[in-house]
């Protein structure tokens with residue numbers, strides 16, 4: 001039976017004519033959530049988001065309302081919206097910023113008001129030329145309309161919002177590296193503790209960092225209530241979520257579906273979503289939540305898109321990027337390609353990440369090219385074990401940020417699930433898939 005698709009929340013204006021303009025936004029309920037929020041108490045706003053159980057959509061899945069309650073009691077407070085989105089195969093925030101930038105602005109303003117922020121920033125990946133243009137245009141329009149600036153809608157509340165382009169590094173999506181970058185420094189992650197943004201964030205002040213999709217939910221949650229959001233999904237995985245579906249499916253794209261009620265199978269095979277594996281081939285494995293996530297075999301295809309269920313099964317929904325691999329995919333090459341990415345993006349502060357990424361990149365590459373040795377498999381696992389001791393999930397951390405412990409995910413998944421493919425590469429001295 002086909003899964004129910006509820007009314008979309010964050011993508012509901014996507015098909016509208018010039019959906020990115022203030023005119024279209026206002027004609028379709030735009031800024032009503034902010035008006036309502038400004039008439040509410042800050043405590044009630046935070047409680048509403050806690051009731052919604054809005055889990056962060058940037059990767060870690062931390063509940064937004066809880067994050068806002070953990071801010072150190074000090075002034076000023078800052079809000080930074082994370083629009084860096086550099087995780088391979090994740091492309092939902094870009095679409096949100098290009099297609100409905102006012103929703104991001106309104107969500108940011110509701111969050112800023114709820115936490116009493118003195119200033120808000122939207123950090124947009126530098127390569128997103130159109131995203132930056134649309135976000136900047138939306139912010140300018142919102143200033144003119146009176147939604148940003150002095151005495152917003154006559155409420156007495158004032159705030160400025162700045163769109164800041166990133167300089168094009170994956171690591172600047174990590175929240176503390178992002179704050180360094182925003183301060184004009186090199187994007188090096190900070191050590192936590194003590195530099196949890198809620199305690200010591202931007203310019204040393206308590207700071208909320210929330211993802212673009214996370215804040216995009218806030219206008220709807222404010223207008224319709226946290227209870228209405230929590231009525232969708234199950235357990236902590238409430239509401240809807242956008243999944244960026246790619247790989248060997250017939251219809252790759254961003255799909256907003258109900259959490260926990262929808263399964264990976266629905267996403268891959270339902271004609272409204274992936275519409276099946278390309279050329280009628282077999283699903284072999286899939287990445288359930290971005291390049292950092294351990295892989296699942298096809299036997300997990302009936303698992304619901306539920307953050308806790310996926311966590312219990314040894315992986316994560318992460319950034320909401322799902323990649324399907326079929327029986328024509330070389331798993332050694334797929335794992336090597338992700339490894340290469342992490343090697344390139346390591347900021348270099350921590351030895352296990354900087355050196356380890358380079359070693360495993362080289363060893364994976366030589367196996368894929370047919371020049372590997374059987375001992376290389378133990379060598380790979382040994383180096384991975386030094387990066388993330390125990391090779392368990394969630395990973396043990398020996399590094400400043402979790403980019404390091406993300407490196408082993410694809411390598412260990414590929415070796416554990418497809419060891420035979422590594423051995424064929426080694427024995428035949430070539431990739432059997434080319």
Ligand SMILES: Cc1cc2nc3c(=O)[nH]c(=O)nc-3n(C[C@H](O)[C@H](O)[C@H](O)COP(=O)(O)O)c2cc1C
Pocket residue numbers: 055056057058059060061062064082083084085086087170171172173174175176209210211212214215401402403
């Ligand atoms: C290496 C690395 C890259 C990240 N990239 C992003 C990103 O591009 N966008 C994002 O929202 N979160 C990213 N995160 C997660 C952020 O650190 C942070 O958890 C998130 O922005 C918080 O927002 P949320 O609670 O609304 O999800 C990244 C984390 C790591 C370790």
Ligand code: SF4
Pocket residue numbers: 171188189345346347348349350351353354399400401402403404405
């Ligand atoms: S784990 Fe890697 S990316 Fe993160 S701080 Fe250390 S070297 Fe930099």
